[in-house]
Amino acid sequence: MKIIVLVKQVPDTWGERTLDTATGRLDRSASDAVIDEIDERALEVALQYKDGQDAEVVALSMGPSTVTEVLRKSLAMGADSALHVRDDALLGSDLSRTAAVLAAAITKSGFDLVIAGNEATDGRGGVIPAMIAEHLGVPSMTYLDTVEFAPGSISGVRGDEHGTVSVHASLPAVISVTEASAEARFPNFKGIMKAKKKPLDVWTLADLGLDDSGFAPSTVVTSTTERPARTAGKKIVDEGNAGNELAEFLAAGRLI
Amino acid sequence: MSHALAFIETSASGEVRNTAAMLIAAASKLGTPVAVVVAAPGTGDALIAELGELGAAQVYVAETDQFGSVLVAPQLAALEAASAALQPSAIVLAHSIDGREIAGRLAVRLRTGLLVDVVDVRADGDVVVATHSVFGGAYTVEATVPGAGPAIVTVRQGAIDARAETASPTLTTQSITVDPASAAVIDEVHDAVVATDRPELRGATRVVSGGRGLGSQANFALVEQLADALGAAVGASRAAVDAGYVPQTSQVGQTGITVSPQLYVALGISGAIQHRAGMQTAKTIVAINKDADAPIFDIADFGIVGDVFTVVPQLIEALGKRE
Numbered sequence: 001m002k003i004i005v006l007v008k009q010v011p012d013t014w015g016e017r018t019l020d021t022a023t024g025r026l027d028r029s030a031s032d033a034v035i036d037e038i039d040e041r042a043l044e045v046a047l048q049y050k051d052g053q054d055a056e057v058v059a060l061s062m063g064p065s066t067v068t069e070v071l072r073k074s075l076a077m078g079a080d081s082a083l084h085v086r087d088d089a090l091l092g093s094d095l096s097r098t099a100a101v102l103a104a105a106i107t108k109s110g111f112d113l114v115i116a117g118n119e120a121t122d123g124r125g126g127v128i129p130a131m132i133a134e135h136l137g138v139p140s141m142t143y144l145d146t147v148e149f150a151p152g153s154i155s156g157v158r159g160d161e162h163g164t165v166s167v168h169a170s171l172p173a174v175i176s177v178t179e180a181s182a183e184a185r186f187p188n189f190k191g192i193m194k195a196k197k198k199p200l201d202v203w204t205l206a207d208l209g210l211d212d213s214g215f216a217p218s219t220v221v222t223s224t225t226e227r228p229a230r231t232a233g234k235k236i237v238d239e240g241n242a243g244n245e246l247a248e249f250l251a252a253g254r255l256i
Numbered sequence: 257m258s259h260a261l262a263f264i265e266t267s268a269s270g271e272v273r274n275t276a277a278m279l280i281a282a283a284s285k286l287g288t289p290v291a292v293v294v295a296a297p298g299t300g301d302a303l304i305a306e307l308g309e310l311g312a313a314q315v316y317v318a319e320t321d322q323f324g325s326v327l328v329a330p331q332l333a334a335l336e337a338a339s340a341a342l343q344p345s346a347i348v349l350a351h352s353i354d355g356r357e358i359a360g361r362l363a364v365r366l367r368t369g370l371l372v373d374v375v376d377v378r379a380d381g382d383v384v385v386a387t388h389s390v391f392g393g394a395y396t397v398e399a400t401v402p403g404a405g406p407a408i409v410t411v412r413q414g415a416i417d418a419r420a421e422t423a424s425p426t427l428t429t430q431s432i433t434v435d436p437a438s439a440a441v442i443d444e445v446h447d448a449v450v451a452t453d454r455p456e457l458r459g460a461t462r463v464v465s466g467g468r469g470l471g472s473q474a475n476f477a478l479v480e481q482l483a484d485a486l487g488a489a490v491g492a493s494r495a496a497v498d499a500g501y502v503p504q505t506s507q508v509g510q511t512g513i514t515v516s517p518q519l520y521v522a523l524g525i526s527g528a529i530q531h532r533a534g535m536q537t538a539k540t541i542v543a544i545n546k547d548a549d550a551p552i553f554d555i556a557d558f559g560i561v562g563d564v565f566t567v568v569p570q571l572i573e574a575l576g577k578r579e
């Protein structure tokens with residue numbers, strides 16, 4: 001079984017994240033770039049299967065040259081090989097372009113199962129996995145809390161706003177997993193050493209048979225404004241009466 | 257005026273989900289609102305009155321016996337058919353788990369652009385302009401979809417308060433079937449039975465959230481008691497979810513729900529940046545934490561350095577006396 005795991009490099013959520021107000025794009029220089037935590041969980045789901053079964057796990061990422069670090073970490077965790085789609089023409093890609101490019105890379109590589117995070121912590125669209133599945137013409141099951149592998153099919157529990165549903169699909173398929181799916185392993189020293197020898201290929205748009213225009217519809221950001229930062233208000237230390245004082249504060253603000 | 261489609265989600269037994277009003281209102285700002293809904297054969301007519309009440313000028317029902325057994329594919333086929341028939345300028349869906357999956361696939365299928373998790377929409381001539389609230393509200397971004405196809409827009413649940421005027425809709429019924437081999441299959445639906453009288457977290461005007469500081473699932477009842485005293489929804493930090501005090505659907509923050517209530521009360525929550533990303537646009541923030549240096553105080557309008565187990569019971573009692 002060949003599993004492709006989608007890993008995205010994102011600004012560290014522990015830092016202040018900023019948008020360039022001229023273009024509406026992420027200012028990637030403003031904060032540390034890390035592998036998205038949700039994608040480590042997606043990789044963990046694949047690696048847990050590989051721990052017990054015969055499987056090939058490929059980490060795939062689209063992004064600038066710094067993405068190499070994210071892919072090296074994926075290799076150190078246990079992925080067999082890595083694919084990096086890198087092309088200056090992809091700067092500032094929107095959802096449609098990102099999905100079209102990732103789908104082309106997945107098709108070129110070949111796959112039985114694609115595992116993605118449910119939503120990236122920066123873009124937070126939560127739609128890329130479904131878009132890729134549509135490009136590939138295969139079933140998708142997004143937002144899985146649990147994943148079960150069976151020969152030729154995959155099943156799981158998908159949580160939504162109202163409860164959960166048990167679902168299954170035949171392979172090949174695309175799935176995305178939630179925070180509840182798995183705790184990611186840490187790369188150990190042996191893994192880090194081995195990662196240095198594992199293949200990491202770089203593909204350009206030309207390698208994927210795409211030219212830099214017209215292969216995907218587009219969205220245009222027309223304005224970006226920053227909200228003034230919030231400031232601290234009143235702070236009191238409880239000396240036995242704080243609950244009553246809070247009730248008064250709420251009443252004065254017509255909040256009760 | 258061109259059409260704007262609003263995709264109406266339903267429960268497994270066919271009841272209209274509560275995002276319908278917001279979606280029809282959003283569609284009515286962009287064109288003549290058409291409610292598109294998938295239903296089991298013979299059950300579509302029952303929805304007309306309700307959707308008309310919410311402002312739909314037309315109801316497009318796609319009937320299929322695959323309703324409830326095939327995941328999202330019937331919904332996708334319904335929107336594809338309605339879009340071909342009505343050539344809308346926009347297709348509006350909820351930014352729900354199902355809504356995202358349908359919208360993503362539809363955008364690829366119709367080869368058109370996608371605007372996700374928007375908090376407002378407007379029409380600028382023929383162009384659909386969507387407003388996004390990014391990084392916990394730190395930025396407001398406007399975006400459009402140029403080109404011919406309909407703009408596909410997913411709207412954050414609870415973000416639009418406007419409602420459309422009641423209408424007497426016309427009805428179109430279409431029967432559809434999809435190839436089940438190319439879709440995921442639903443084996444079982446477990447709709448949460450625990451319907452409470454508490455307001456829903458998304459779109460709530462008041463929220464009381466609890467964190468790891470509550471210490472146990474049993475102690476978390478304190479959060480619920482204050483929520484009930486204030487008529488508020490219950491939220492939680494990820495640490496409280498991970499500790500099993502509450503289900504994940506209550507999580508507020510970066511990887512949980514984004515709320516923007518009039519009042520947000522944080523109990524025993526430190527205020528990590530990922531938590532703040534989900535609540536910092538609240539009008540008024542109140543925090544109770546025994547650590548005077550907790551970062552939640554940096555954004556609180558009223559902060560109490562104290563123990564939740566003494567301050568909150570006193571607050572509940574004071575609220576009771578005021579009634």
Ligand SMILES: Cc1cc2nc3c(=O)[nH]c(=O)nc-3n(C[C@H](O)[C@H](O)[C@H](O)COP(=O)(O)OP(=O)(O)OC[C@H]3O[C@@H](n4cnc5c(N)ncnc54)[C@H](O)[C@@H]3O)c2cc1C
Binds near residue numbers: 008036096115119219
């Ligand atoms: C604040 C903000 C708002 C945006 N709004 C829009 C919008 O409304 N419309 C629009 O067209 N674009 C939008 N974009 C651009 C869009 O987010 C990017 O195209 C982004 O590359 C993919 O979307 P996402 O991060 O939302 O992905 P999601 O759909 O949230 O990602 C889910 C999963 O897909 C995989 N994945 C996603 N991107 C990659 C990648 N580059 N490499 C490998 N795996 C990946 C990962 O496994 C990830 O966990 C927005 C960007 C930002 C920063």
Ligand SMILES: Cc1cc2nc3c(=O)[nH]c(=O)nc-3n(C[C@H](O)[C@H](O)[C@H](O)COP(=O)(O)OP(=O)(O)OC[C@H]3O[C@@H](n4cnc5c(N)ncnc54)[C@H](O)[C@@H]3O)c2cc1C
Binds near residue numbers: 511534565
């Ligand atoms: C990628 C990523 C995504 C994340 N997404 C989210 C998210 O969506 N939502 C989220 O909340 N977090 C998220 N987190 C986790 C976040 O970093 C914090 O770990 C989490 O918010 C901490 O929760 P907490 O404040 O309840 O716990 P803690 O940080 O442990 O804080 C507990 C607080 O309770 C106080 N306390 C203890 N006892 C009492 C008492 N008796 N009375 C009063 N105060 C008391 C303590 O002083 C302390 O400040 C995310 C992290 C990452 C890396």
